[in-house]
Amino acid sequence: MADVAFTDANFDQEVLKAAMPVMVDFWAPWCQPCKMVGPTIEALAVDYAGKVKVGKMNVDENAQIPGQFGIMGIPTVILFQNGQPVKSFVGVQAKETYKVAIEEVLK
Amino acid sequence: MLYDVIIIGSGPSGLTAAIYTTRASLKTLVLAGSKWGGQLMLTSVIENFPGFPEGIEGPELMANMRKQAEKHGAEIIDTDFVSGDFIKQPFVLKTGEKEYQAKSVIIATGADARWLGVKGEEERIGKGVSCCATCDAMFFRAKNVIIVGGGDSAMEEALVLAKVAASVTIVHRRGEFKASSIMLKRAKENPKISFLLNSQIEEILGDYRVQSVKVKNNVTGEEREMPIDGVFVAIGHIPNTTVFKGIETDKEGYIAVKEHYQTNIPGVFVSGDVHDKRYRQAITAAGYGSSAALEVEKWLADHE
Numbered sequence: 001m002a003d004v005a006f007t008d009a010n011f012d013q014e015v016l017k018a019a020m021p022v023m024v025d026f027w028a029p030w031c032q033p034c035k036m037v038g039p040t041i042e043a044l045a046v047d048y049a050g051k052v053k054v055g056k057m058n059v060d061e062n063a064q065i066p067g068q069f070g071i072m073g074i075p076t077v078i079l080f081q082n083g084q085p086v087k088s089f090v091g092v093q094a095k096e097t098y099k100v101a102i103e104e105v106l107k
Numbered sequence: 108m109l110y111d112v113i114i115i116g117s118g119p120s121g122l123t124a125a126i127y128t129t130r131a132s133l134k135t136l137v138l139a140g141s142k143w144g145g146q147l148m149l150t151s152v153i154e155n156f157p158g159f160p161e162g163i164e165g166p167e168l169m170a171n172m173r174k175q176a177e178k179h180g181a182e183i184i185d186t187d188f189v190s191g192d193f194i195k196q197p198f199v200l201k202t203g204e205k206e207y208q209a210k211s212v213i214i215a216t217g218a219d220a221r222w223l224g225v226k227g228e229e230e231r232i233g234k235g236v237s238c239c240a241t242c243d244a245m246f247f248r249a250k251n252v253i254i255v256g257g258g259d260s261a262m263e264e265a266l267v268l269a270k271v272a273a274s275v276t277i278v279h280r281r282g283e284f285k286a287s288s289i290m291l292k293r294a295k296e297n298p299k300i301s302f303l304l305n306s307q308i309e310e311i312l313g314d315y316r317v318q319s320v321k322v323k324n325n326v327t328g329e330e331r332e333m334p335i336d337g338v339f340v341a342i343g344h345i346p347n348t349t350v351f352k353g354i355e356t357d358k359e360g361y362i363a364v365k366e367h368y369q370t371n372i373p374g375v376f377v378s379g380d381v382h383d384k385r386y387r388q389a390i391t392a393a394g395y396g397s398s399a400a401l402e403v404e405k406w407l408a409d410h411e
Contacts, residue, residue: 073233090233094141
């Protein structure tokens with residue numbers, strides 16, 4: 001499964017009410033480190049297809065949800081489970097770091 | 108699998124070294140790391156890399172270097188080097204999953220941004236504490252921010268922030284600047300930018316965000332609290348050397364260089380910001396990469 005594009009409009013349905021854990025990458029096109037995280041997120045979307053929903057939210061086009069979650073730095077990646085943020089990562093992380101967190105919620 | 112050379116790091120230094128070693132027909136592996144491309148991946152336009160009169164985006168420059176190294180046969184994998192056995196030949200290098208063997212090694216792991224290391228900082232990274240103005244400036248529209256540092260990167264970040272923030276205060280622990288006169292002039296001429304010299308941040312305060320900082324005047328010793336919405340840190344870099352056991356470093360953690368880019372271990376070479384605390388330019392890093400690669404070529408020829 002390809003990574004999902006989350007928006008202010010679909011966030012409630014796609015993330016908070018999702019049946020499976022969701023990983024959201026908050027990014028923007030002018031943010032260089034975000035470009036380093038992007039491919040990792042896309043790979044995770046494939047690796048965890050059917051188990052975890054993985055996608056990105058462009059903070060340039062969507063201001064409401066990033067504000068609601070107090071995001072003041074990107075890239076920030078938040079892992080949600082049952083509508084709650086359970087883990088958040090600021091800055092570029094190794095793929096392994098995200099995987100460890102995902103494996104933890106899949107237990 | 109035995110490689111003639113394994114290059115650890117994939118900034119301008121590591122990739123230039125890879126271009127040279129592959130063109131010299133050495134079997135080359137680059138352990139590029141999960142953050143491949145190094146510091147230039149975090150910059151926008153590079154105006155001082157020769158050959159690009161209009162400048163070039165950092166990530167584009169790095170993608171080109173990578174393509175060039177791959178074209179000549181370098182094998183590049185985006186995993187982190189975890190540990191190495193440099194005691195006997197061949198050297199054994201481990202990533203999380205695999206082991207690789209090499210006759211020679213070039214350490215080109217570069218350096219990462221240095222944080223202040225004060226109370227209240229770490230837990231607020233991404234909540235008002237940042238080291239990337241281009242990334243995070245938009246979250247500080249019409250807000251008041253501090254930038255810590257006195258070099259070119261501090262001035263550059265201040266200018267980026269001044270485009271959106273209400274005010275930018277440059278806090279610098281000394282009375283004079285390392286920044287070039289052109290950057291300093293640009294910052295001084297910007298009406299939104301002010302300076303707080305001979306001062307340092309002692310603590311960052313707030314609920315979960317940044318709401319104020321404790322600032323100490325280094326001359327008088329006086330401390331005061333200053334309300335602020337964001338703290339941007341631009342105080343230089345620390346070399347990425349903690350993973351190398353048995354490789355000598357200097358007091359600040361930079362790899363100690365013997366003659367011709369050799370480390371204390373014969374067959375292990377070094378290039379770029381991981382040993383260079385003086386120039387730290389994309390072009391010097393690339394230059395060191397080519398030099399180290401030529402030394403590797405010579406060393407292997409002498410030891411076969």
